[in-house]
Amino acid sequence: MTQPSNEGPGNGGSNPPARQLTSCGDVSCELLVDPIPRPTPDPIKVTLKPRVAKVTFVDHHKPNSKLIMEYAQSVLRERGIEVNDEILIKADASVRMPEAMLQSLSGEGGLVLCGISD
Amino acid sequence: MTTYATLEDIENCMNNGWTDGLPVIPPYGSLVDEMLDAMGWQAHDIVGEIASQNIVVRAEKAAATAVMAGCKPEYGSLLRALTDGLLDPLLNLSGAEVTTGGAAILVIVSGPVVEELGFEHRANALGANCRANATVGRFAQMMRYFCGRGGGVLQSHGTIGHPGRISFCIAEHPKTEWGSYHTQYGLPEDASAVSLMSTEGPNSINNHYGDTGAQILDTIGDCMCHFGQTAWYYRSGGFVVVIPPDHMALVAKDFSRDQAREYIYENARRQTDQLAKVGRIAKAPIEFAEVEPGVLRSPLKNPEQLTFIECGGDGGRFSAVIPRWVGSTHAVCKQVV
Numbered sequence: 001m002t003q004p005s006n007e008g009p010g011n012g013g014s015n016p017p018a019r020q021l022t023s024c025g026d027v028s029c030e031l032l033v034d035p036i037p038r039p040t041p042d043p044i045k046v047t048l049k050p051r052v053a054k055v056t057f058v059d060h061h062k063p064n065s066k067l068i069m070e071y072a073q074s075v076l077r078e079r080g081i082e083v084n085d086e087i088l089i090k091a092d093a094s095v096r097m098p099e100a101m102l103q104s105l106s107g108e109g110g111l112v113l114c115g116i117s118d
Numbered sequence: 119m120t121t122y123a124t125l126e127d128i129e130n131c132m133n134n135g136w137t138d139g140l141p142v143i144p145p146y147g148s149l150v151d152e153m154l155d156a157m158g159w160q161a162h163d164i165v166g167e168i169a170s171q172n173i174v175v176r177a178e179k180a181a182a183t184a185v186m187a188g189c190k191p192e193y194g195s196l197l198r199a200l201t202d203g204l205l206d207p208l209l210n211l212s213g214a215e216v217t218t219g220g221a222a223i224l225v226i227v228s229g230p231v232v233e234e235l236g237f238e239h240r241a242n243a244l245g246a247n248c249r250a251n252a253t254v255g256r257f258a259q260m261m262r263y264f265c266g267r268g269g270g271v272l273q274s275h276g277t278i279g280h281p282g283r284i285s286f287c288i289a290e291h292p293k294t295e296w297g298s299y300h301t302q303y304g305l306p307e308d309a310s311a312v313s314l315m316s317t318e319g320p321n322s323i324n325n326h327y328g329d330t331g332a333q334i335l336d337t338i339g340d341c342m343c344h345f346g347q348t349a350w351y352y353r354s355g356g357f358v359v360v361i362p363p364d365h366m367a368l369v370a371k372d373f374s375r376d377q378a379r380e381y382i383y384e385n386a387r388r389q390t391d392q393l394a395k396v397g398r399i400a401k402a403p404i405e406f407a408e409v410e411p412g413v414l415r416s417p418l419k420n421p422e423q424l425t426f427i428e429c430g431g432d433g434g435r436f437s438a439v440i441p442r443w444v445g446s447t448h449a450v451c452k453q454v455v
Contacts, residue, residue: 035179036269039269
């Protein structure tokens with residue numbers, strides 16, 4: 001039978017799949033080949049509380065997204081939150097933002113709201 | 119009992135995330151080695167990258183996935199070409215996996231390999247109960263699922279998806295009226311090929327009483343023009359039109375492939391203002407969408423976004439339209455060698 005090598009079941013929608021499984025039949029044990037490629041660098045770090053109370057929006061061209069973002073800007077300003085006037089543009093929703101933009105936003109320390117879904 | 123151990127292995131694969139939702143063949147090392155040989159790769163050969171997720175894909179991952187999907191080693195050459203296509207950055211595998219659009223990877227097999235490997239290309243061609251179609255299509259979806267989610271870091275966000283996300287492989291008739299499907303992507307007529315693109319589910323088209331090619335093409339074009347078609351705004355993907363023999367007999371009598379493509383492009387249109395009125399065009403359209411108020415709008419940006427595949431059984435005047443996913447800006451066609 002198969003033995004998982006990491007903790008807990010991985011069958012939930014949000015749980016990452018097991019990294020290693022071993023099969024032990026009547027005669028011997030055999031390692032199963034993990035079919036799932038994994039990212040090579042460290043996982044992405046997400047900071048939920050920004051260092052600076054300022055919000056920047058990044059648009060990636062979903063329908064009506066700019067209208068929604070402009071509305072969100074006005075609501076935030078009404079609540080006294082500093083909002084960057086410029087809405088930055090990312091060319092495509094399915095790719096990462098350009099490295100220069102990422103580095104620039106990382107350096108600012110504010111909250112970045114990126115993209116509006118369909 | 120060895121059999122019992124194997125069933126336990128299947129359950130454990132499923133319980134630990136090594137599955138597309140259906141039972142898999144456990145990827146025992148000996149089976150994966152045999153598949154690697156058939157694909158002509160060494161285990162650690164790099165067969166592709168998903169740069170946006172910092173993922174390098176090695177051959178053993180593809181071979182393990184092929185075993186799990188139930189593919190035979192005899193499919194090795196085809197699976198190698200298919201893997202190359204799946205990991206071609208133009209296909210945007212990760213985008214297809216995580217999009218709200220719920221896209222699947224459509225695999226179209228064409229040329230002599232269809233008969234050599236026993237693909238079904240006649241009855242129920244879009245959902246054939248045939249090992250070659252089912253497992254090759256499943257392999258493509260499992261690769262999308264395993265590779266596209268960044269090793270489990272990302273989540274799939276398809277709003278409704280469609281059944282093709284389990285398996286979606288269509289094989290073309292070995293003999294066609296208009297030439298092999300892959301000739302539309304520049305490969306020679308006598309080649310074997312796999313063509314890939316990310317798509318929504320097929321829309322069925324019924325016309326039993328039309329007796330001209332134009333009537334059949336008008337019916338197909340009308341299906342492409344319903345309000346709900348995703349293509350209306352971005353027009354970045356296009357459509358695959360599936361034409362079985364009974365409809366093909368009428369269409370081919372009056373049209374070449376290029377003429378049919380041009381006919382649909384010119385005639386399948388809808389008033390832009392009507393589309394805007396029901397919310398199918400954004401209130402502040404982006405430049406890329408090329409929205410022109412007051413004119414008839416095609417769901418195609420150009421005729422080349424329309425391709426035709428000839429498959430399906432005799433009897434029954436049905437066709438189908440398969441809309442490509444809006445993020446499917448490119449199809450990928452690879453020769454099987």
